Amino acid sequence: MSTTMTDPDPVSFADARELLVDLVSIPSPSGQERDAAERLAAFFEAHDREVRIDEVGNVRAPADDSVLLTSHIDTVPGEIPVEVESADEADEEDDIADEGTGVLWGRGSVDATGPLAAMAAAAVRTGVSFVGVVGEETNSRxxxxxxxxxxxxxxxxxxxxxxxxxxxxxxxxxxxGTYVATSESGHTSRPEPNAIQHATSWWTSVEEAFEQDEYQPVFERVTTKPVAIDGGITDDGLSVEATLDVQLRVPPTLDVETVRETAEAPLEIGTVTWADPIPPVMESPRTEVARAFRAAIREEDGEPRLLRKTGTSDMNLFAGAWDCPMATYGPGNSELDHAPDERLSLAEFDRSVAVLTRVATTLTGGDD
Incomplete structure (x- = not known):
């Protein structure tokens, strides 16, 4: 595969932090990433890197494809005042602050502007490819x-x-998926179920079909969740309509098609329209990427932890399309994802830049 070789550039931790704070300070909820994308592109331009914003809004800085560093530009909605809180100001019980370097508060500081800025810095430091993608929090466009x-x-x-x-x-x-049903209107004293009852009956059957032992790890279960429901008599008074939006999470032991078929099996009345699925992913801990991370974390005086997450990320799509080793990494406590108190330790951010730099250097065959 062809690669574009790019000379590394000595990005300091101060440079990386400046980018981080600037990006967190720019609101970038899904669909409104343009300003943040332009700031990110300007960072690469300032370090003499080829960069462009593509037709969907991704920031693409092609270089050495020995490894592609990629994270998402968008955040969930929600305004959190951006503040760099010193270690002295931080609550003594706040375990986010460490090493006297303070904490950055703001939407996206954890999910995933912190990882995004760390990867941008490491990509420039090592001359590897980088992409900041849009829409991860919605449809992963x-x-x-x-x-x-x-x-x-x-x-x-x-x-x-x-x-x-x-x-x-x-x-x-x-x-x-979205379930839709329609029934004739009638007096509520009639025993026949209406569309709202059909919707709730179907979903109860789906939940029962995937009911599992409570002691089984969540990662290994199919979990079911209704996320929106709407229903009632139509404007002309002749029908009852119901719409139910649902989500199912699928473990790597199952494929999405099997789960879809199981969910549709109890469907007798109404229809379900499914969105494009995202397959599960489980990478081996023995790939060169995983090995490079374990070595890099130890070199930065850490003890590596191998994680499985119950949610879904863009890595699922990359693994479904590309047959290459991969892993997900970034600074921040994932329990603060989307939270009203989202914040990131700046010392942890620095360490993640150092780890990513070591990993990219290893994967490009360079000396660290």
Missing amino acids: GARHLVADREEPDAVVNGEPSGATGITLGYRGFLS
Whole structure:
């Protein structure tokens, strides 16, 4: 596979932090990533890197494809005042602050602007390829476009919070659908079920079909969740309509198609329209990517942790399209994803930049 060789550039931890704070300070909820994308592109331009914003809004800085570093630009909605809190100001019980360097508060500091900025710094430091993708929090349109529009790299590191010592190798898959039913209107004293009852009956059957032992790890279960419901008598008074939006998470032991068929089996009345599925992924801990992370974390005085996450990320799409080793990594406590108190230790951010630099150097065959 062809690669574009790019000379590394000595990005300091101060440079990386400046990028981080700037990006967190720019609101970038899904669909509104343009300003943040332009700031990210300007960072690469300032370090003499080829960069462009593609037709869907991804920031693409092609270089050495021995490894592709990629994370998402978008965040969930929610305004959190951006503040760099010193270690002295931080609550003594706040275990996010460490080593006297303070904490950055703001939406996206953890999910996933922290990983995004760390990867951008490491990509410039080592001369490897980088992409900041859009839409991960909604439909992953950036990642879907990327896998259809470029060649497979030799390896992928996806950016999501794992903590500076965590290496995420597994995610569950994702299946979402919308159930719709219509019934004739009638007096509520009639015994025949209406569309709302049909919707709730179907979903109860789905939940029962996937009911599992409570002692089984969540990662290994199919979990079912209704996320929105709407129903009632139509404006003309002649019908009752019901719409139910649902989501199912799929463990790597099952495929999405099998789960879809099981969910449809009890369907007798109404229809379900399914969105494009996202397959589950479980990477081996013995790949060169996982080995490089374990070595790099130890070299930065950490103890590596191998993680499996119950959610879903763009790594699922990359693994479904590309047959190359990969892992997910990034600074931040994932328990603060989407939270009103989202914040990131700046010392942890620095360590993640150092780890990513070591990993990219190893995967390109360079000396660290």
